[in-house]
Amino acid sequence: xxxxxxxxxxxxxxxxxxxxxxxxxxxxxxxxxxxxxxxxxxxxxxxxxxxxxxxxxxxxxxxxxxxxxxxxxxxxxxxxxxxxxxxxxxxxxxxxxxxxxxxxxxxxxxxxxxxxxxxxxxxxxxxxxxxxxxxxxxxxxxxxxxxxxxxxxxxxxxxxxxxxxxxxxxxxxxxxxxxxxxxxxxxxxxxxxxxxxxxxxxxxxxxxxxxxxxxxxxxxxxxxxxxxxxxxxxxxxxxxxxxxxxxxxxxxxxxxxxxxxxxxxxxxxxxxxxxxxxxxxxxxxxxxxxxxxxxxxxxxxxxxxxxxxxxxxxxxxxxxxxxxxxxxxxxxxxxxxxxxxxxxxxxxxxxxxxxxxxxxxxxxxxxxxxxxxxxxxxxxxxxxxxxxxxxxxxxxxxxxxxxxxxxxxxxxxxxxxxxxxxxxxxxxxxxxxxxxxxxxxxxxxxxxxxxxxxxxxxxxxxxxxxxxxxxxxxxxxxxxxxxxxxxxxxxxxxxxxxxxxxxxxxxxxxxxxxxxxxxxxxxxxxxxxxxxxxxxxxxxxxxxxxxxxxxxxxxxxxxxxxxxxxxxxxxxxxxxxxxxxxxxxxxxxxxxxxxxxxxxxxxxxxxxxxxxxxxxxxxxxxxxxxxxxxxxxxxxxxx
Amino acid sequence: xxxxxxxxxxxxxxxxxxxxxxxxxxxxxxxxxxxxxxxxxxxxxxxxxxxxxxxxxxxxxxxxxxxxxxxxxxxxxxxxxxxxxxxxxxxxxxxxxxxxxxxxxxxxxxxxxxxxxxxxxxxxxxxxxxxxxxxxxxxxxxxxxxxxxxxxxxxxxxxxxxxxxxxxxxxxxxxxxxxxxx
Numbered sequence: 001x002x003x004x005x006x007x008x009x010x011x012x013x014x015x016x017x018x019x020x021x022x023x024x025x026x027x028x029x030x031x032x033x034x035x036x037x038x039x040x041x042x043x044x045x046x047x048x049x050x051x052x053x054x055x056x057x058x059x060x061x062x063x064x065x066x067x068x069x070x071x072x073x074x075x076x077x078x079x080x081x082x083x084x085x086x087x088x089x090x091x092x093x094x095x096x097x098x099x100x101x102x103x104x105x106x107x108x109x110x111x112x113x114x115x116x117x118x119x120x121x122x123x124x125x126x127x128x129x130x131x132x133x134x135x136x137x138x139x140x141x142x143x144x145x146x147x148x149x150x151x152x153x154x155x156x157x158x159x160x161x162x163x164x165x166x167x168x169x170x171x172x173x174x175x176x177x178x179x180x181x182x183x184x185x186x187x188x189x190x191x192x193x194x195x196x197x198x199x200x201x202x203x204x205x206x207x208x209x210x211x212x213x214x215x216x217x218x219x220x221x222x223x224x225x226x227x228x229x230x231x232x233x234x235x236x237x238x239x240x241x242x243x244x245x246x247x248x249x250x251x252x253x254x255x256x257x258x259x260x261x262x263x264x265x266x267x268x269x270x271x272x273x274x275x276x277x278x279x280x281x282x283x284x285x286x287x288x289x290x291x292x293x294x295x296x297x298x299x300x301x302x303x304x305x306x307x308x309x310x311x312x313x314x315x316x317x318x319x320x321x322x323x324x325x326x327x328x329x330x331x332x333x334x335x336x337x338x339x340x341x342x343x344x345x346x347x348x349x350x351x352x353x354x355x356x357x358x359x360x361x362x363x364x365x366x367x368x369x370x371x372x373x374x375x376x377x378x379x380x381x382x383x384x385x386x387x388x389x390x391x392x393x394x395x396x397x398x399x400x401x402x403x404x405x406x407x408x409x410x411x412x413x414x415x416x417x418x419x420x421x422x423x424x425x426x427x428x429x430x431x432x433x434x435x436x437x438x439x440x441x442x443x444x445x446x447x448x449x450x451x452x453x454x455x456x457x458x459x460x461x462x463x464x465x466x467x468x469x470x471x472x473x474x475x476x477x478x479x480x481x482x483x484x485x486x487x488x489x490x491x492x493x494x495x496x497x498x499x500x501x502x503x504x505x506x507x508x509x510x511x512x513x514x515x516x517x518x519x520x521x522x523x524x525x526x527x528x529x530x531x532x533x534x535x536x537x538x539x540x541x542x543x544x545x546x547x548x549x550x551x552x553x554x555x556x557x558x559x560x561x562x563x564x565x566x567x568x569x570x571x572x573x574x575x576x577x578x579x580x581x582x583x584x585x586x587x588x589x590x591x592x593x594x595x596x597x598x599x600x601x602x603x604x605x606x607x608x609x610x611x612x613x614x615x616x617x618x619x620x621x622x623x624x625x626x627x628x629x630x631x632x633x634x635x636x637x638x639x
Numbered sequence: 640x641x642x643x644x645x646x647x648x649x650x651x652x653x654x655x656x657x658x659x660x661x662x663x664x665x666x667x668x669x670x671x672x673x674x675x676x677x678x679x680x681x682x683x684x685x686x687x688x689x690x691x692x693x694x695x696x697x698x699x700x701x702x703x704x705x706x707x708x709x710x711x712x713x714x715x716x717x718x719x720x721x722x723x724x725x726x727x728x729x730x731x732x733x734x735x736x737x738x739x740x741x742x743x744x745x746x747x748x749x750x751x752x753x754x755x756x757x758x759x760x761x762x763x764x765x766x767x768x769x770x771x772x773x774x775x776x777x778x779x780x781x782x783x784x785x786x787x788x789x790x791x792x793x794x795x796x797x798x799x800x801x802x803x804x805x806x807x808x809x810x811x812x813x814x815x816x817x818x819x820x821x
Contacts, residue, residue: 039768042781074770226727228767263673263710264766266779304669305709307764321665323707382728382769389770420727456727456769470730474764480707586740586787606743608736608787 008290012169015282019160030063030108032056033081035149037070037235038267039228043077044096051100052080061108069236071149072390076119079149082107088125090118122150135405136387141368143376144352145392148236153271156278159239165284167355171247172292179251180206183354186362187374192219192310192347193425193451194527195373195440204334205252205342214254215343218245218351219315220261220268223307224423225474227454229378230348232390234261234268237352238275242298244351246285247358249296252344256297260315263302272300307424307478311526312345314480325480326526347452349378369395373439377450383420383457384411393438400434403457414459417558418542422451424471424478425531427538428464447538449531463560464543465550469497471535475528485523489516490532497536502563503627505551514540555626562607566628569611571597571638573621581622584614602631647685653678654686663693668704672711681712709764717752717759719797721745724774726765734773738762740790741775757797 034040034049052065071079076093082103083089090113092103099117106112113127120137121128131137151158159165171179184199205214218241222230234241245257261269276298279285287295301319308314309324316338318324337343353375357365366374373395379402382388386408393402399419403409410416418428427448429436436442440450458467476490493516496509517533524530540547549557556564569581569590576596589604590611598621600611612622625631642650657674661667668690675686682705691698705711723729723738738749741760745753752759768774771783777793785793 038766038781039770039783042768042771042774042783077771222767223764225725225730225765226769227765228769231767264763302670302673304673304711305764306707318669318708319666321668321704323703380769382772383731423727454727454769456731458731462731467727467731470727478764584788586743586791606739608740609733610787613786 006173008169008172008292011283011290012166015284016160016163016166019157022155022157023161028085030061030082030084032063032065032108033068033083033150033152034065035070035077035079035081036067037232038265039070039074039232040077040079041267045078047097048078048080048095048100051097052104055101055104056108059104059109061104063108066152067154068150069148069153070232070390072145072232072392073119073387074389075387079119081122081150082113083122084108084113087111087113088128089122090115090128091120091122092117093119136391136408139393139397139401139406140391141376141394142392143356143368144233144240144349145236145378145390147240148233148390151237153236153238154274156239156275156282159237160282163359164239164355165243165282167358168243168246168250168284169290170358171250172290172294176206176251176253179247179358182362183251183357186357186365187372188350188353188357188365189373189375189440190347191349191353191378191452193422193449195450198346198350201334201346202248202252202344204332205344208335208342211341212253213339213341214252215338215341216245216249216252216254216257217315217319217338217343217345218257218259218348219310219312219345220259220265220348221303221310221315222262222265222348222452223310223478224425224452224454226382226420226456227380227423227452229380229390229453231262231265231268232380233348233352233378234265235271238268238271239279240352240355241348242272242275242279242285244346244354245298246289246296247354248344248346248351250294252342254344255295256299258299258301258319258338260301260303260309260319263304269300269302276300306480307474308480308526308528311528314526315345316343323480325482326528328525349453370437370439372441377438377453379453379455381407381455381457383455384414384459384462385409385457386411395439396437398435398437399429402438402455403434407457410457410459414461416457417460417462418458418464420456420458420467420535421454422449422534423454424474425449425527425534426451426454427534428458428467428542429538430542433542447534447541449534461558461560463501463556463558464539464546465497466501466556466558466560468536468539469494469501472497472532475532479528479532483524483526483529485520486529486532489520489523490529492516493520493533493536500547500550501556501561503550503554503561505547507551509551510540510544510547553627557626559624559626561626564628565607565624565626566602566631567600567605567607567611568623568625568631568634569598569600570621570623570634573619574598575619575621578616578619580614580616581611584610586610642683642685646683650679650683650685651689654689658689658693663695665694665696668694668701669708672701672705676711679715681715684713714752715756718757719778720759720761720776722761722763722766722776723749724764724766724768724772724776725762726767726769726772726774728769728772729765729774732772736787737773737775737785737790740787744790744794758794 036045080095081091121130180202188198189195306324309318311326314324314326333343378392472494476494479486481487574597582590589601615622687701691701775782775785
């Protein structure tokens with residue numbers, strides 16, 4: 001074994017020396033980095049990139065335009081980072097074509113960094129605040145998102161230059177058993193949702209010594225509505241995941257790995273293919289990795305849009321060309337998995353931690369987070385929150401910190417109502433639960449789950465019965481149909497919730513919902529069914545008053561359920577001089593009365609909520625009322 | 640569905656080509672179906688029969704796969720595919736309203752194609768762009784912060800650009816499926 005030592009390390013250092021020349025942030029050249037992950041593109045990053053290229057070419061400047069992934073500050077997309085020698089690297093938010101030309105003119109040609117448009121500086125300096133000077137930066141601790149948005153995901157050299165694939169070299173110079181021991185010792189728990197210890201899973205896979213064929217699979221079938229962590233990581237730093245998967249393969253003795261990715265993420269798929277190709281060229285994947293005798297390759301499998309395939313046995317079935325239905329466990333995939341062989345299935349985020357643990361050690365990893373859930377948690381922070389985006393905080397951070405400090409509080413000074421955590425399997429937690437520390441076990445006690453990390457913030461305008469109906473609608477559609485309770489029970493629950501949100505609820509419905517929830521939990525095989533009632537159970541537990549208002553008062557207190565509301569223009573507030581609402585109405589339901597004021601023809605109204613938004617704030621004349629009959633009373637009052 | 644003249648030949652030639660590229664085992668069934676859909680826009684009955692024959696399984700086995708997975712469709716889509724995101728963030732901020740607006744404007748229901756085959760309308764579970772909700776994906780372009788009035792604008796822009804077929808977004812190349820390695 002002595003001879004084997006440092007073999008891979010030597011080979012790695014050679015590759016790294018060559019790669020370092022291409023380091024993205026150097027001090028001798030101006031670099032413009034444009035974030036072109038899916039979210040950036042949707043906000044117009046392609047036009048921004050083209051403007052920069054054009055302007056730079058026109059002026060023949062010595063500057064490079066690089067495409068990077070997502071830095072996590074999605075509320076300010078498109079984002080651009082400019083690093084110019086002699087200045088701190090600055091990040092600009094909400095960049096459009098106009099600002100792009102101006103930055104080239106003033107900053108790249110002139111020396112004015114346009115601080116008024118800058119969001120944040122990347123490294124400490126005298127001129128401009130950095131991430132750690134903002135509340136968000138103080139609470140955030142980036143581990144697996146560290147390089148996201150700062151390196152070009154389509155250039156392997158960028159990743160290698162920041163010590164990428166070093167952990168792989170280290171692992172190859174260790175015995176596979178030592179690698180597993182290290183991961184076990186780190187107490188890393190799977191980030192797919194359930195929080196199973198990763199090292200234990202790897203160990204199980206090695207139990208069966210007779211059969212030498214094993215597989216490792218990266219689960220990137222991120223189906224939770226409202227979550228996009230895996231997409232962002234794959235689009236921003238695919239090599240980190242690939243490195244983790246290769247190390248996993250080495251540790252358990254597999255020679256073939258797979259990445260199971262949703263086909264709804266075309267850009268992530270493209271970037272994975274590019275990354276795999278580049279890793280093969282560098283000798284980091286394929287035959288004899290880094291001059292050792294370890295051979296390993298990775299194939300991509302595209303999932304075709306079935307939420308249940310995130311469940312590991314269903315995922316395996318779908319890879320085998322069957323319908324993605326889960327089966328009974330045990331045997332666990334670690335014993336009998338893909339093609340009947342022992343198989344390790346790990347989430348994108350779980351695998352992303354592996355290189356960091358090998359590089360920085362077990363003690364470093366355990367120093368972050370809580371004793372039972374060490375490390376960080378990645379959340380997709382969305383909904384009615386000021387700073388939406390991708391955040392990474394140590395485990396044990398409270399929900400309050402996440403919502404108010406990291407997320408910047410509720411948008412438009414509205415009242416906080418709930419956080420929906422864990423997607424369709426999770427639950428809605430109210431204000432009183434905000435001081436719960438985020439880790440696998442505490443959230444479960446509160447009725448939600450950690451899930452894969454979607455966190456939707458809801459405010460006073462969001463109806464909790466409606467959100468329960470929404471998730472039930474989702475799980476009901478995605479139920480694979482194998483277990484009766486899940487297939488029919490969710491349908492029945494959905495029917496009841498539909499009745500309640502349309503004002504036809506009955507008193508006994510609440511009891512039936514509770515009974516059904518318990519039955520579905522007990523009578524379902526897989527995680528989808530077992531957790532499907534969670535959104536209903538948590539809303540019943542924390543927001544019973546809203547259910548009662550819907551059932552008894554036939555009204556929606558949050559003014560959201562379309563069947564239970566009507567729009568009304570208050571004549572006292574409306575102005576003859578304005579017709580903003582008329583133009584905003586897609587169905588021409590707003591007409592001018594004889595006295596010149598506006599009114600809504602309720603027969604035509606489709607309740608699309610366009611007119612209150614169009615009404616100028618100085619009038620603010622259009623209101624929503626519930627129950628819908630309230631309009632008639634108001635008309636009489638104002639006649 | 641009745642096939643138009645010439646369609647049958649196209650299906651046979653495309654599917655034969657795809658069958659030639661893959662090993663004929665069940666593991667390649669989903670990748671093959673995805674490729675068929677990539678080429679033809681949907682999975683025709685004939686294609687399912689051809690694939691079933693090559694894998695030596697009953698056609699109903701292939702049919703069950705096609706109907707199980709949301710991505711695979713049995714009917715040809717319109718020239719422009721409109722997919723409205725129905726993720727949590729989009730829903731809470733009015734995704735359903737956007738879907739209704741499209742339904743009203745195009746006079747079709749979700750899952751249908753307009754009579755002139757120009758537009759088809761679908762819902763998608765989540766495209767992962769929750770920060771800019773509500774989101775609509777038109778062909779391969781993601782469009783954020785959509786409002787009912789924007790819906791009219793989006794459809795109008797297609798009517799206008801129909802005459803001068805200049806596509807400004809050349810970014811989206813089709814993904815090479817199943818060709819990751821040999």
